[in-house]
Amino acid sequence: MTEPLWEPDLLPDEQIAPHNIEAERAALGSTFYDLTAIDAIDRVIAGPEDFWEHRHQIIWQTIAGMYCRDRKPKIDPITVAAELLATGELTKIGGAAYLHELAQSVPVVGNADGYAEIIREHAQLRAVLTATRKASQRVMSAANTAAEILEAAMADLQAAAKGVQPADEKLSVADRWMGFVDELEAGHDPRALDTPWYDLNEIVELKPGQLITVGAGTGQGKSLFGMNLAAHIALTRGRPALVASLEMGGSELMARLTAAEAGVNVDKLVRRKLDPSDWEKVFRAAPKLQNAENFILDDSPNLTLGKIRARVRWMAASGRTPAIVVADYLQLLTPEPSGKKERSRANEVAELSRGLKLLAMEFEIPVVALAQFNRGAVGRQPLVSDFKDSSAIEQDSNVIVLMHRPLAEDGSDTGPRAGEIDLIVAKNRNGASGRIVALTFQGHYARLRSMGRG
Template sequence: MTDHDQDNPLDRTPPHDLAAEHAVLGSLLLSPHVIDRVTSTVDAAAFYKPAHQTIYTAITDLYGRSRTPKIDPITVAEELGRNGDLAKVGGAVYLHQLVAAVPSTAHADHYAEIVRDKALLRTVIETANRAAARAYTQQADAGEILDDAMAEFQGAATGASPLEVKLSVGDRWAGFLDELEAGKDPRALDTPWHDLNDVVELKPGQLVTVGAATGGGKSLFGMNLAAHIALTRGRPVLVASMEMGGSELMARLTAAEAGVDLDRLVRRKLTDHDWAKVIKVSDRLQNAHNFILDDSPNLTLSKIRARLRWMAANGHPAAMVVADYLQLMTPEGTGSNANRAQEVATISRGLKLTAMEFEIPVIALAQFNRNAAGRQPTVTDFKDSSAIEQDSNVIVLMHRPPEPNPDDPETKNLPDRTGEIDLIVAKNRNGINGRIIPLVFQGHYGRLQSMSRGF
């Protein structure tokens, strides 16, 4: 074998520690009292040897099925025998050998940490190898390969251990009482529009879809909401924009925050008075390092997840995501025969799963079909897919009321609502449906404003 062959990482044995795996399993067989501590550190997949994965699963299954579990080599051998796995793992003799291999059950946590660390090293190697294989075969562009690999690396680095999530009623009860006493869910986010807050809360794990016609104000809604959470509430926010570039996003943000005419900002024709307003908000925006505007081309779900993990790894885990807008996202993982409706459905479901995975609200802006123009919209008006209605926890439809026209019999008697826009809460899984909330549409300032008080 040449030196080159010896250095080939594909010929190396993946990191593992069989002695630590023996000690972990032996500790579980000797003392059921350590099972809770060990299972909070490792799961079955962390074991290198398949037989050890099978034994670990049998132990935890036995432990989980009984209120007074009896865990020892005999009961575990019986469990493995029922499943047809006893001979595959080396028989009952091997279980007794595991018990004999335990130096001390008092160190079970340490043995489990060793097993977990070796599993993480294998994950690093597997992720790098997958990325290398995709790069050699040029299965995707370099940016997508890097984004996917980064997402996997950061997922391994920040992933929660199996029992860090509290699931039982007993675990949840104290926190629920605190919420009742506080009068609100402390994890929920508010919006800059107090009338909307009376109806809708933005909660972790929710997909909130905001729909509008072309030019109907959905991007203003998204940027105003993101700015409120990032700048007023001081929480990290990701805006993933497929609609506008970074310069246009910054212009809209500055117009809304400074109260400067958006058209003059876009055309770089500011007056001295405008500059004075911009300078007043300069420090606030210059220090907004937790407000991330991602205008990368061809944004996909994997790229958004990679960006979220990047934010978490840098100490700023996102409190909310705004995706502008859903139908412009690049689909991934759909077959060559998939139609556009199927692609949009996949994206919608992926955004919902992202909200649940990162335990944050995801605000998905979406566009209506053209036939929704000129009338009050409904949830069936979303372009390309009806799956949006199914996946969303909350749906807000934006509608510009028609202006009265004395020459039109249908509109001549309508009230004059020039400069207003309605937010229609068409779906609200945890609250009131059908509420219509009017706002002031200040497109020249790039913002929406509550009717009864300032922005």
């Protein structure tokens, strides 16, 4: 018998939220007849929360746990009831009798995936309903600006739309083999991005889903690295790029970008003091820059991971999904609000680091996080343990590049290695680590160059 949709403890709009009790019962009941039904359901739904009824969530978690725990699991109404009794949840689901009802409610035993698709569809519809309700509440309370409300709504809707791996996704070695051979013949991973520094490219590739962390001390060139890299992807390779900067405002970012591309002293651009020869260089670079619609510089105040994610979604919705995201810099990002009353700074930075890693994986793009060293790294070659505030940065990163300028003892850029900067590849999951690449440091042009290339 189908239970009534009305429940007295729910608000009216929650009572009519999309759900299909028959499909939920049939899916759960199918697992009692055929263990392969568990895999079929698991491939389609996002998790227990896709079930509308709370007791169905409990039953699914129990069945899935039993299935994963034992080599040859025995799953039927009796064994599941015994498991629920042991965990103290049998009465929550309506007793053992309800499990037998589920077994009797299966129209077709071999259609578990079809029932799961109905469950998933209704769960996504509920998520959309929740997202729109939250957006309406934000509008009515006027607690945020229109732009902030829109970004939050986009994030909620994107989360609602996010599905799971399709059942026909090719995961076997046989499915993957020919694609891998094609990459071998091409001599590179076609999804990977290069950098503007040919000698660094011999060691590091920027692959989708990776977090690449670039560390440096104050004024040691990490922002130059980030802007030069993003400009290379956007202007030279013609791919969309996003720079999310809390270090500099839009005007300063434009001055540095123009200095690097035009070869004009950045100080003249910042002070707006150009001579005729400078203007000539700027005009030569103008066509490239004035058509750089795919190069996005986000200098919004109080940038959070949520805002960066919303910006990526906005770019994707406008047909220019970023090929790379550069965050400048990690420790300046504003942590997302948390229910925890007290969080240490180390925990906050760890959450930011992990969030950037998840962003890379979610959109299958490389995310480059610029990060600050602590004061103990001043005056010596840096280590991966020198990142300010958290050791989690080292753990989350696929690639770590440490920047070091070999300055004189008095801190001046003099001596046998004046005008140079070292990129130390301290971690590299897809290649050699411990290698050092020396670049030319052209701070007056806001750029880094490979040796021998002015």
